[in-house]
Every structure is written in C-alpha cells, then in structure tokens.
Amino acid sequence: MKKLLAMLLVLCLALSLVPMAFAADEEITLWTYPIGKWGDEAAVKELTDAFTADTGIKVKVEYLAYADGDDKVNTAIAAKNTPDLIMEGPERLVANWGANGYLVDLADMLDDQDRAEILSGALTPCINADGVMYEYPLCMTAHCMAINKTAFEEAGALQYVDLENHTWSTENFKKAVAAVYDYFGETVGAVYCAGQGGDQGTRALINNLYGGKFTNDEHTQVTWDDPNNIKAMAELLELEGIEYDASLAGGDEIAKFYQGALKMAFCWNSVQQANPNAAGTGEGLTVTGDEIAYMHFPTESGEPAELCGGIWGFGIFNNGDDAKIAAAKTFIKWMCDSEHTKDAVLTSSFFAARTAAEGTDLSALFDSELMNEYSAKMLPYLGDYYNVIKGWAAIRTEWWNMLQEIGHGADIAETVAAHQAVANAAAAA
Amino acid sequence: MNKKQGLSRALQRREDVAGYLFMAPSLIFFIGFVIIPMFICVGMSLTDATLHNAAPTRFVGLKNFITMWTDKTFLGALKNTFLIVVVSVPVTCLFSLWVASATYKMHNVPLSLFRVIFYLPVVTGSVAVTVVWKWIFDNYSGILNTVLKTSGIIQKNINWLGTPGLTIWCIILILLTTSVGQPIVLYISALGNVDQSLVEAAEVDGANNLQVFWRIKWPQIMPTTLYIIVITTINSFQCFALIQLLTQGGSDTNTVMYYIYYTAFKMTEQAGHFGYANAMGVILAIFIGILSAIQFKLGSEK
Structure with a gap:
C-alpha cells in the first residue's frame, strides 16, 4: 500500500512537471x-x-x-x-x-x-x-481645448469663435470669456494647478496666447520668463471668469466641464470629444446634453495654435x-x-x-x-515635443507650483524666475 | 539532586525554545520589515543614493542633513507638520474625552450607537473618507459652498482646497474626524473602569464634579491619555494620505511625510534624491522619538 502511494505521488510530481516543459x-x-x-x-x-x-x-x-x-x-x-x-x-x-x-x-x-x-x-x-x-x-x-458651445450660444459668445476652423484669436478669447462670465456670473474656465495631471492644457494655453515658448529649441532650458508667457499669465490672472484653481487637476477640470460647471476646458483631445469624461453619454455632449466644440488654443493672430x-x-x-x-x-x-x-x-x-x-x-x-x-484640423499643428527635456518630472512640479503661487497673488516675474531657476537646475543636473 | 537540576534546566530550555518559536513569526517580520529597514534608512541617509542605480552610490556624510535646513520646501513641510501635530493632538484628546464623558454612563444601546458613529470614519478607510470630504469642499458644486451661499453667509464660492492658509485647516478638520474614533472608545472604556468607590467617597466628602474628575478620574485614566497622546502624535506626524489625495502638497499643505514620499519616488531624476528622502525620514523619526519621550516623561511624572 505504501509503495502504491509513493508511486502515485511520484506520478503526480512527474505530471506536474509536464506543463512546465510546454511552458x-x-x-x-x-x-x-x-x-x-x-x-x-x-x-x-x-x-x-x-x-x-x-x-x-x-x-x-x-x-x-x-x-x-x-x-x-x-x-x-x-x-x-x-x-x-x-x-x-x-x-x-x-x-x-x-x-x-x-x-x-x-x-x-x-x-x-x-x-x-x-x-x-x-x-x-x-x-x-x-x-x-x-x-x-x-x-x-x-491635445486641444474645448468650449461649451450651447452655453457660448446662450451668452452670445459664439461670434468670437471660428467653428469652421476651430480657431480664435486671443482678443476674441478674452471677449468670449467676458461675455460668458457676464451671462452666467460664474467661473468660465480654470487654469487648473492642483498637480501635474493634464498640465499640457495650461502649458499650451499660456504659450499660445502671445506666442511664448516652454523651452529653448535645444530642449536644454525652460523659458517661462519669456515676456510673452509672463504677459499671458498676467492677463489670465486679471481676466474675470478665469480662475487659477489649485483645487483642480486636469481630470477634475474635464469632469467640471462635463458637468457644466465650467464652460471651457483646457485639457481636451479627440478621445474626450468622442466620449466626454469617458462617461458614455454621447459624442461631443455634456451630461446635460450641451454641445461641446473642440478648439485650438487662442493665438494672437487667430491662426491655429501650436499644440502639445x-x-x-x-x-x-x-x-x-x-x-x-x-x-x-x-x-x-x-x-x-x-x-x-x-x-x-x-x-x-x-x-x-x-x-x-x-x-x-x-x-x-x-x-x-x-x-x-x-485629424485634418488638429494633427497638422502638433508643436515642438519639448517634453523630452531632462528633469521633466521636476520641471512639471515647478510648473504647477508656480501657477498656484501666481494664482494666490505672488509677484509673477519673481515667482516665474524662482521656479524657472529650480526647473533649469533639474534640466542641467 | 544533580539529575533534578539537569531535568529542570532541560525543561527551562524547552520552555525557552517554545517561547522563542512562538515569537519567531512576528519577530522575523519585525526584524525584516522594521529593524533592518531602519538601519538601511540611516545608512542611506548618509549617501547620495538614487532609486536608479545608474551611478555608484557615494558616502556624503551629513550633507543631506545640512541641505534640508536650507530647503524651503522641507522647512514649509516641517512647519505644516508641526501645525498639524500642535492642533490635532490636544483637540483630539479633549474632544474624545468630552464625548466619552458625556456618553460612558449611557445605556448599552445609545452608547453602542455613539461608539459606531464615532468609530465609523476609522474603519471606513482614509480614501473613502477623503473622497467624501473632497465632495463636501468642492469649489464648484460642493455641499458646503452650496449651503453657505444659499443661507447668504457667502456671496462667492470659497476654494476650500485651493487656498493657502485655509486648506491646511480643512485637512486638520478631516484628520480630526478620522482620529477621534479610537480615543473615544478607549476613553469610554477607561472611564467605565474608574474605581467607583473612590468617586463615591469623594462625593461623600463634598467634592464637586470638577474636583471628582480632576482628583479621582483623571489620574486613573492617565495611562489611557498617555497612550492616546503618543499615538495621535505619531499619526499626525505621519499625515500622508490626506495630502496625497487632496492637494499633493499644494496650497501650502505639504507635510514632511508627503515630501519624503515625493522626493523618494517622484524625483527620481534628481541626483541623490533617495539618500535625501532617507535623511528626512531620519529627522522625522528623531522628532517623533523626542516628542514621545517627553510625553512619556510628563505622563509618568503626573
């Protein structure tokens, strides 16, 4: 009996090795x-x-x-x-x-x-x-941005938007924000800065408003103190209806836009347009059924933006x-x-x-x-892929912390200079 | 006689071996996951270690410990950590004691109900609790802003989780809701165990409620208080999940614990980041150790 049991055990062991051979x-x-x-x-x-x-x-x-x-x-x-x-x-x-x-x-x-x-x-x-x-x-x-087309229409702000080419000028962007803010009396768009999530939106917005650059051409240093960037940050801060919001990151901003709380989103792309907030409630629609139009970021000339x-x-x-x-x-x-x-x-x-x-x-x-x-309206305008700069993780951290401080009223030039110095130290390390 | 001695020694040895064997599983874990990492942490804090091992790790002496006192982010995180400890430890103790004093004489059903209510945030898990609070504090559609606006107290929404100087207090509030459960249960138990004959004797001698509490009950619940203070202090020093889930250290809410994690695991491109994070860990442990020792000392004197 013992021998039989031992043989059975040996057989089991041998069989257990068979799949390993196939594996x-x-x-x-x-x-x-x-x-x-x-x-x-x-x-x-x-x-x-x-x-x-x-x-x-x-x-x-x-x-x-x-x-x-x-x-x-x-x-x-x-x-x-x-x-x-x-x-x-x-x-x-x-x-x-x-x-x-x-x-x-x-x-x-x-x-x-x-x-x-x-x-x-x-x-x-x-x-x-x-x-x-x-x-x-x-x-x-x-990546692009989006507007709540229905809300813009109600507020009479659609006149500032070229829906055919999905473009608008900086001047028209400001007028549109003012019109929507006057009509609804609430925050229109958020320069979200709770973290690095979706920061391509805030980067593209600030860089495109007046043609500023995020890094130099060699991708060795950030160039946030570009006067065009400073001007953009200052104007966004002054613009009623735009809030530097340290409680939102990119994903939160998309959710608020989808819920209708915000009337524009700076963190957007084709996948979001096809299925906003990944909620499965219809292509290009908010949860309440408002129409969404995807847009280029505004530029001074009104030409298509340089997209991230x-x-x-x-x-x-x-x-x-x-x-x-x-x-x-x-x-x-x-x-x-x-x-x-x-x-x-x-x-x-x-x-x-x-x-x-x-x-x-x-x-x-x-x-x-x-x-x-x-694909036809946006992909051709893919901009410089500066994300390959050394120290990218540290640089992103400096970016959203910088936006938070600016939003909280710190001196813009000083704040940008301080964070740029840290970011460039990370890029040079 | 010798045979007897030999036998008792053998028995003693067997008992010792059995004792150590019973201890072995937890001892192995304690040594493997607490003691050894502790020494590794101290060792690493003296190096320029990075999580990536591309460059060889070098001994840098006390450089990391010197650097941190010029690191504004670390100093800000340290200030916030101390603020959390200084506020949350006494408030947690006093609130727990007050709730426990008000409820410990109740009948079983309401007493259990209160225990469940206050203990619920403890067993719910910090992520779920934080998500709920995030909804409450939401800048756009949060219930707090809605209530305050509807009742005319505020005109514009308050960005609770995005305003420096305000957000840290929201975090302390959330921390309190998750911290008071266990102390309340412990105090209810401790107050229930106070020797009633002493209380009655004091009352017979004409002591008022405050005197009874301060002279009779307080000394008897002192060990519980000491335990609560030490545990709450350690938990407050290690405040991490709330920061990670709510602000990621933004809006002036960084804490040392979160900054350690961030430096160790997010700043991997930065030279020597892992050694630096370990050095901050050592300093945090020293602060916790010193405060706990002071608390034990004061508690035992009392």
Whole structure:
C-alpha cells in the first residue's frame, strides 16, 4: 500500500512537471499605462491572444495607472525587476529611462520604408540627440481645448469663435470669456494647478496666447520668463471668469466641464470629444446634453495654435536576456508595423503614428466624421515635443507650483524666475 | 539532586525554545520589515543614493542633513507638520474625552450607537473618507459652498482646497474626524473602569464634579491619555494620505511625510534624491522619538 502511494505521488510530481516543459515557450512581460483602451484588460487580451497565436510568444500584461505607475517602474528598476516591454511616451521612455541607460536601442527596427511611413513629428521625439531610438511609436494625438458651445450660444459668445476652423484669436478669447462670465456670473474656465495631471492644457494655453515658448529649441532650458508667457499669465490672472484653481487637476477640470460647471476646458483631445469624461453619454455632449466644440488654443493672430502632442509607443528594458529582447522586438513589430497595427492603434483610440504599415493604409482608420475632421484640423499643428527635456518630472512640479503661487497673488516675474531657476537646475543636473 | 537540576534546566530550555518559536513569526517580520529597514534608512541617509542605480552610490556624510535646513520646501513641510501635530493632538484628546464623558454612563444601546458613529470614519478607510470630504469642499458644486451661499453667509464660492492658509485647516478638520474614533472608545472604556468607590467617597466628602474628575478620574485614566497622546502624535506626524489625495502638497499643505514620499519616488531624476528622502525620514523619526519621550516623561511624572 505504501509503495502504491509513493508511486502515485511520484506520478503526480512527474505530471506536474509536464506543463512546465510546454511552458518553455518564450514569455514576455508588458507594462502599459492607460493609453486609451490599452488600459482595458479585455481589449488588450484580444490583441495579445492574437499575437500569441501568431508567434507562440506569451505576453503577461500589467496595467499601470498614471498616479503611481512611475513609482512602480522606478521601484522595479531599483529591484532589477523591470518588465521586458513598456508602453508610454518619449518623456518617460526617451528622456528618463532611456537616458538613464535602462532601455534597448530600437534603431535596428527601422528601415527606409519605416522612416518614410512614420510621421516625422512622431518619430523625432522617440530618438535622442545621439540617434538612439528608445521608443517605437504606435499612436499619437494633439491635445486641444474645448468650449461649451450651447452655453457660448446662450451668452452670445459664439461670434468670437471660428467653428469652421476651430480657431480664435486671443482678443476674441478674452471677449468670449467676458461675455460668458457676464451671462452666467460664474467661473468660465480654470487654469487648473492642483498637480501635474493634464498640465499640457495650461502649458499650451499660456504659450499660445502671445506666442511664448516652454523651452529653448535645444530642449536644454525652460523659458517661462519669456515676456510673452509672463504677459499671458498676467492677463489670465486679471481676466474675470478665469480662475487659477489649485483645487483642480486636469481630470477634475474635464469632469467640471462635463458637468457644466465650467464652460471651457483646457485639457481636451479627440478621445474626450468622442466620449466626454469617458462617461458614455454621447459624442461631443455634456451630461446635460450641451454641445461641446473642440478648439485650438487662442493665438494672437487667430491662426491655429501650436499644440502639445501625445506620442505613445513601446520601449524594451534591457534585462540582459537576448531571447527576451528578440521576443519583445517581435511584439513591437507585430503591433506597430504589420497588418495588425490597425487593431493596435484602434485599441488606443488615438491616431496612427504612421501612414501605412506593411501595405496596410493607416491614414484614415476611423469610420467617424469627428476623428477624420480632428485629424485634418488638429494633427497638422502638433508643436515642438519639448517634453523630452531632462528633469521633466521636476520641471512639471515647478510648473504647477508656480501657477498656484501666481494664482494666490505672488509677484509673477519673481515667482516665474524662482521656479524657472529650480526647473533649469533639474534640466542641467 | 544533580539529575533534578539537569531535568529542570532541560525543561527551562524547552520552555525557552517554545517561547522563542512562538515569537519567531512576528519577530522575523519585525526584524525584516522594521529593524533592518531602519538601519538601511540611516545608512542611506548618509549617501547620495538614487532609486536608479545608474551611478555608484557615494558616502556624503551629513550633507543631506545640512541641505534640508536650507530647503524651503522641507522647512514649509516641517512647519505644516508641526501645525498639524500642535492642533490635532490636544483637540483630539479633549474632544474624545468630552464625548466619552458625556456618553460612558449611557445605556448599552445609545452608547453602542455613539461608539459606531464615532468609530465609523476609522474603519471606513482614509480614501473613502477623503473622497467624501473632497465632495463636501468642492469649489464648484460642493455641499458646503452650496449651503453657505444659499443661507447668504457667502456671496462667492470659497476654494476650500485651493487656498493657502485655509486648506491646511480643512485637512486638520478631516484628520480630526478620522482620529477621534479610537480615543473615544478607549476613553469610554477607561472611564467605565474608574474605581467607583473612590468617586463615591469623594462625593461623600463634598467634592464637586470638577474636583471628582480632576482628583479621582483623571489620574486613573492617565495611562489611557498617555497612550492616546503618543499615538495621535505619531499619526499626525505621519499625515500622508490626506495630502496625497487632496492637494499633493499644494496650497501650502505639504507635510514632511508627503515630501519624503515625493522626493523618494517622484524625483527620481534628481541626483541623490533617495539618500535625501532617507535623511528626512531620519529627522522625522528623531522628532517623533523626542516628542514621545517627553510625553512619556510628563505622563509618568503626573
């Protein structure tokens, strides 16, 4: 009896090892930030299952949040436990983890055809000054602002807006704010500064009002003390109806705009326009059914603004395992440069970073008037991707703290100078 | 005789081994997750360590400890932390004592009801409590602004969570709601255990309520008070979740605990950030240690 039991145990042990033998197939890990539905487990599983069926490479996915994703990655770097693949933008992949030597150069994945197909505005930020490519871009968008069209109409402010081209001048912006404020008597728009979330909106607003710059052309120093920026900050502070709000971050501002409390939002893009506040209550509509119009940021001339972009793609952590790196490159090729790229881009809900991939046309992916119009009216105005400046995290912190202090009445020139000095110290470190 | 001694020694050894074995699981955790990290923290505070190990870590002596006294953000955070401690510790103790005094003689049902009401924020979890308070304090549609505006007390909305000098008091208020639950329960229990014969004897001798409280009850609940003061002080020094969830250190609400986290995990591009964060942790621990020691000393003298 004992012998029989022992044999059974040995048999169980042997059987338990069988799946391990099959599991010898390559498995890679992917950590992804919530970039459209790349943060949705069901949507990503469809893609990774198809990839596994095609290549035999298994993919284990971990979903990061923007609130603490960086903490997890940084802790993983310290513990030498990084994933094989990570999905995010150049500010993290190129300027941070790439610059610190943790990522693999992907330049060998680019041939002349790829260089021709990938939009230069998307490719350039993925490659550092030395020609090392730390991110293979998949998708992109241009961030914009939005107005509550219904409220503007009620307040007689639509006359200041060119809805055909989605543009307006700084002067008309001020008149529109005044008209809406006079009509409703409440805050029209918020220069939100509770944190760094969605700060591309406040950056683009301040830079575009009078043509100021966020950094120099070389991306080595911030240039917040540009007189055009100072003038913009001062005018926004004076403008009745605009409030520097230290209790709101970008996400909160979107929610307030969606609820109708604010009549304009500076944190907006195509995905928000298609599904405001991710609430599923209708394209281009607030919760109360007011119409939303997406807009360029106002410029002095009334020409289209220089928009901040979002460029997302994949980077590979160098974990010293050539087989894993090769498998990760296969994954990137499959997602970013194959007939499957269309699905990968659609999952992101943003626009393709290239015009075609291995013969598949990606220029008009969406069967949506909104997305096609947005693509034509906004994407061409993607501005300088200065986010790749060194010390980006510290620089963003200085930006929103600076806005808070200005909003609380501190001297603008002195405050800007003080925060710029700290930001530039971070950029130079 | 020798055989007996040998046997008792063996028994003693067995008991010792059994005792240590019972202690082992918590001891391993305590050493692994408290003692060793504590030494690592002190060691790191003397280096320019970063979370990224791209550059080799160097010993920098007391540089981090000197730097922090010229770091305006740290000094601001320290000022706020002390403000929170100085306000919330006495208010928590006095409020808890007042509620406990008013309720401990009640019948079981209302007493339990009060215990539940005051203990609810403690068991609800800081995130949920904070979200509710965020709604209450909302600048645009918060219930507080709505009530104040409707009743004509204010004309324009007040930005409770976005105004320096005001927001820190809102945070202290929220902290109080989450801090008083446990002290109230402890005081109710302590007051219930006060020797009634002494109270009655004092009353017979003509002592008034204040004298009974101050001469009879207060000395007997002193150990509970000491425990509450020490725990509340430590919790107040470690105020983090509220700041993280409500202001991220903005509107002049930064605390040392939040700044440590921010420096350690968000400022990863900054040279020596991890060593600096550890140094701040050491200073915070020293402050907590000194205050706790003073409290114990004063408590034992009393």
